[in-house]
Amino acid sequence: MHSDSDSVIRAENRAQGLRIKRNNLIAASLSGLALVFISVKFVPPSRAGFLFGMLAGFVYANGFEYCLHRFLLHCGHGIFSKQHMVHHANLKSPDAARYVNFSSNPWGVVALFIANAIPFFILEWIFKNGWVAGAFLSFALYYMAFEEIHWRSHMGGWLPEWLAPAARHHLRHHADDTGYFNVFLPMFDWIVSQVSSSSPQTRVRRELR
């Protein structure tokens, strides 16, 4: 009886989580498209500029994910950190699906895109550089990949073979508090481990001695 009602709750929450994920995806695509459109109108990019922008936006998105997760979501106080701790605490509960998405409201996604766009628009305004549109495109693609991969890492679902280590990297963050904060691509985790003396890799090296 108990496990029956558990599985009903689980299914309902999963359906709700999937709805939230779909709405966030729509919000991210529309926000990304709007930002690309505005920046192209403002300073039309060259092909090389656009490609450079895509690379810059990709690195930026990975660094932003690292900083947000490490310094805001794991800072131990404030509403965002509290919400993230609910995600950490509820992974096995029937409620888990409600706390997997980045935001429970698509306007949170729109706000994320606008907040991140402001410094890029200021750069474009000052330097009239044509690469900003490419950065917006790859930021949007990164966000969509992040939401989908994070969901599938926790809730199950098909992931290509080459993404299995990515899912494991994040599940270890949950299981062992590894000190790694990238969700699916540990690029900044690696960069930080090269420059920081208190990084998880350095700790491991020290313990092995």
Ligand SMILES: [Zn+2]
């Ligand atoms: Zn976390």
Ligand SMILES: [Zn+2]
């Ligand atoms: Zn997670």
